Amino acid sequence: MTRIMTKQPYASLWSLKGATWQKPLRLHPMEQARGLLQKLNLTNPEPSPEIDRHLRGLMRHDGLLGLLCLRCRASHVAQGALRDLVANYARVLKATQRDGIALPELAELASFILDDEGDLNPEGPAAAKPHTPFLLGLVRDLWVPSRGELSSFTRRAVKGHREMKAHLLSNYGIASISPWAFLASAGSEETIQKQWHLLGS
Numbered sequence: 001m002t003r004i005m006t007k008q009p010y011a012s013l014w015s016l017k018g019a020t021w022q023k024p025l026r027l028h029p030m031e032q033a034r035g036l037l038q039k040l041n042l043t044n045p046e047p048s049p050e051i052d053r054h055l056r057g058l059m060r061h062d063g064l065l066g067l068l069c070l071r072c073r074a075s076h077v078a079q080g081a082l083r084d085l086v087a088n089y090a091r092v093l094k095a096t097q098r099d100g101i102a103l104p105e106l107a108e109l110a111s112f113i114l115d116d117e118g119d120l121n122p123e124g125p126a127a128a129k130p131h132t133p134f135l136l137g138l139v140r141d142l143w144v145p146s147r148g149e150l151s152s153f154t155r156r157a158v159k160g161h162r163e164m165k166a167h168l169l170s171n172y173g174i175a176s177i178s179p180w181a182f183l184a185s186a187g188s189e190e191t192i193q194k195q196w197h198l199l200g201s
Contacts, residue, residue, distance in 0.1 A: 008034070009072060011030050011044075012029050013118045015028055015116055015118060016107060019107060030072055032065060032068060033072055036068075037069065047151070052070065052149070052150040064121055067136065068120060071135050074139050074150060075114060078113050078135060078154055081154070081155045082106060082110055082158060086103065086106050089174070102172065112161055112164040113135070113164070115131075115133050116134070116135055116136060138154065138157050
């Protein structure tokens with residue numbers, strides 16, 4: 001699985017903003033989020049469920065700033081999940097020897113998930129393009145600590161994104177986010193057993 005090691009997971013945001021063909025995703029520092037972390041004596045903290053819960057609690061007081069930190073955190077998880085999806089599909093196609101079949105591009109899938117440009121209040125009238133980014137809605141409206149850790153909650157939300165799954169089905173014939181389901185539908189039982197060692201359980 002592809003992993004991109006970055007610093008400041010609570011004060012930098014993965015986004016399509018400023019992306020190029022060579023770099024389909026860009027990492028943007030969020031100075032306002034960094035300022036809140038410094039106020040909390042959290043200098044470049046490692047991601048943890050405890051900090052996630054603390055920032056969630058702060059949303060009642062420093063609502064937009066605490067939310068921005070969690071949007072950053074979720075974007076780091078989401079970009080990793082998207083890279084893994086693209087890598088998994090490539091491995092599945094190679095395992096089933098289905099050369100010539102188009103693969104979804106990273107930026108293509110990211111357009112459904114990483115549509116956050118880092119405005120403190122992207123829904124407000126002062127925002128360049130007022131809208132509710134996917135991860136903002138996820139962190140603010142759907143995630144609560146009782147539903148599990150933010151990292152696992154975000155990964156599940158990325159893999160289960162309805163519009164992205166519909167896009168994969170209509171454009172690539174991929175009926176499931178699970179590469180194992182794709183492999184099972186594409187190959188024989190013998191092929192599946194033969195490629196088990198390549199993909200793992």
